[in-house]
Amino acid sequence: MSVNGYQDLLQGPLRTYIELSQKIGGDVATHANLVNAAFQAQxxxxxxxxxxxKPSQAEEMQLLAPTSEQISAIQQFREKNRASPFFNHLSAISExxxxxxxxxxxxxxxxxxxxxxxxxxxxxxxxxxDWKEKDKRHVEWCRAWVQLLSDLQAYVKQYHTTGLVWSGKGGAPPPPPPGGMPPPPPVLPEVDFSNMTLDDRSALFAEINQGENITSNLRKVTSDMQTHKNPQLRQGPAPFKAAPRGAPMKQLPQPGAGTLPDKPPVFTRDGKKWLIEYQKGNPNLVVENADMNNVVYMFRCRDSALTVRGKINGVVLDSCTKCAVVFDNLxxxxxxxxxxxxxxxxxxxxPTISIDKTDGCQIYxxxxxxxxxxxxxxxxxxxxxxxxxxxDYTEHPIPEQFKTVLKxxxxxxxTPVENKG
Structure with missing residues (x-):
């Protein structure tokens, strides 16, 4: 029954989402193909x-590898297409x-x-x-994706309330059903589940579910092991030893762009995208003769200034430090x-200014x-x-602190908390 229920999910809301993605086209359609592959793997x-x-933990990780790889591919596609006009679509899926x-x-x-x-x-x-007044297909696309995950939640609650149910039968798994389904990708010997953050949570629940047995492996502290009764036990080595005077200290990693990679600077146009990357100490970057549907993407630049002349679609600054951008119209x-x-x-x-994971932003x-x-x-x-x-200008700080009250x-x-300092 659980298999049939999941197949209904794929034939219903998943198919609706894929069809709407194909109508929108571009990066959204390509992304939807990756999403379809992830659901098929599951x-x-x-x-x-x-x-x-139920298999052992090591075998379970191998069985989960195809789904994990598809999830990683979906998120990597978003990261490689930050300058896409459908970046918000890609982000909604990836998150x-x-x-x-x-x-x-x-x-x-x-x-x-x-x-x-x-x-x-x-x-x-x-x-x-962005799209509700331009193209209703994008509104339907959002509803279809949210509905797909809502139906997935209802499916899990109905068939796997306390976790994925294994039948308990032996034997090899059945072959995949016909219908042109792509074969699963090869199993890797080591699988990275860091994006899913699942193993730690599952292990935690497994420990908690032991009940009273959770303390069975603890050692009993006897009187001869107690430091307040045995002063000689307090004379052990210090828990921390300071570095010798004059020894070089390891620098902490810098947030934001960090150290600029030793890569050649890039200033090029790729179709509708203007790519400006790894510029250092260049205050004379200029984009002109751009079309209205163009996007300027500035990545990993430092101590540089960009001027965009004319009217274009959008500008993105990603992992830049001490940079400035001046533009006419977006x-x-x-x-x-x-x-x-x-x-x-x-x-x-x-129309819109978006600031995410950024420290220090002046908006004129x-x-x-x-x-x-x-x-x-x-x-x-x-x-x-x-x-x-x-x-002259009047300066207004954007609130960083908020107060939440249960009503x-x-x-x-x-409500935001104003800085009156």
Whole structure:
């Protein structure tokens, strides 16, 4: 029954999501093919569970490898296409696709699926905001993906309430059903499940479920082992030994862009994308003669300044340090991701400014951009400078601290805490 239920999930909401992705096309359609492969890999895993007893932990990791590899491929596709006009679509999927890791969660996997579904809705909301007035297919696409994960949660709750159910029967797993399903990828000897964060949680639940037996392996402390009764036991080696005076200290890793890799600088146009990478100490970067549907992607640059002339779709600064960007007009948004000490100035109009994992961001607005929408997360030291009539600016800090209050049945109410220092 669990296999049939999962096949219904694939034939229903998954197919709807794939069909809508194909209609949108581009990176969204390519991403959907990877998502389909991940669900197909999980179907084969559930078929194995329905025909055999629970394997050892090592064999279970090997059986989970195909699903894990597809999840990694989905997330890597997003990282390789940060300049895509459908970046929010790719992010919505990548943030929530770890929901397929429910098969390794016990004893309550269904809430984990909901948790992953909620994690992706930050980006589905951005897709709705950007596309609801332009193309209704994107609205249907968001609903289809959220519905798919909601149905997955209901399926898990119905058939695998306390964790994936193994039939207990012996024998080899059945071959995959016909229908052109691609064969599973080769099993790797070592599998990295770090993206799924499942093994540690499963191991924790296994320890807790021992009940009273959890203390069976603890050693009893006898009186001759107690330091307050035996002062000679306190004369052991110190727990920490300071480094010799004058010895070189290991530097801590820097956040943001960190040390600039020793790679040649890049300034090129690739179709609709302008790629500006590994620039160092270059204050004269200029993009001009760009089309309205172009995107400028600035990656791993340091101590550099970029000027974008004309009207284009969007600008992205990724892992840049001490960089500045000046542009005329944007159709979509300017984004700062994993940056440090960056500045931007808009001379015309920009609808949206996105700041994510960035420390230090100065935003200079124009009179035409006073209605801009600013979305920030996991960032600090953000300031918006609004122009005055005399050519000066008024500085407004963006709140970094919030207060949340429970309002009974109404749920949570969150308000920003203003910095009055």
């Amino acid at each position: 179907l084969r895993y559930i078929q194995q569970a329905a025909s055999r007893s 929530s696709i770890p929901a397929l890791g429910w098969v390794a969660i016990a004893p309550t996997p269904a809430p984990y699926v909901k948790e992953m579904n909620d994690a992706g809705q930050f980006y589905t909301n951005r897709v709705l905001k 159709v979509s948004s300017v984004e700062f991701v994993n940056c440090q000490s960056v500045q931007m100035q808009v001379l015309g109009k920009v 607005l124009s009179p035409e951009s006073l209605g801009v929408e600013i979305v920030s997360s996991k960032s600090s030291e953000m300031n918006v400078l609004v122009p005055k009539g005399n050519g 009974g049945a109404a749920g949570l109410t969150t």
